[in-house]
Amino acid sequence: MTFEELKPKVTEITSNSVISREEKLLKICELLSDSIDYYNWVGFYFANHETKTLHLGPYVGALTDHTVIPFGKGICGQVAVSNSNFVVPDVAAQDNYIACSFTVKSEIVVPLFVNGENIGQIDIDSHVINPFNEDDERFLEFVNSEIAKLY
């Protein structure tokens, strides 16, 4: 499925008036992971700005021990500080990286802004090297902007 085809499906989920925000986030994880073959782990982390930690939210994919990540640590922690997208074509080339599984070869993290504040992020791991391009970034920015409307 193309990103353009996926966009209305994302909006369908976010505008569902029956299910909770948590359920919407999980459904978005499922939609993305089911629709894009190189999206092998899809999840959300949310920031606690007082403790400067990220906390795992809804996700699909392999179980992870990394339920709490300090700001600055790993790809996710760096995005909590930089407020910028982080595309990692090859995780083996990263020094500040938290490995979840040896099957993960690449990663993309896109911050989630609500009223200009970085409240969390969508994190996607892939089992292939260098699968992500600017279309992924624009699409995931769209996904997060739709989610931001729920806050």
Ligand code: SME
């Ligand atoms: N690899 C991430 C940790 C989270 S897992 O991908 C689920 C990182 O370096 O921040």
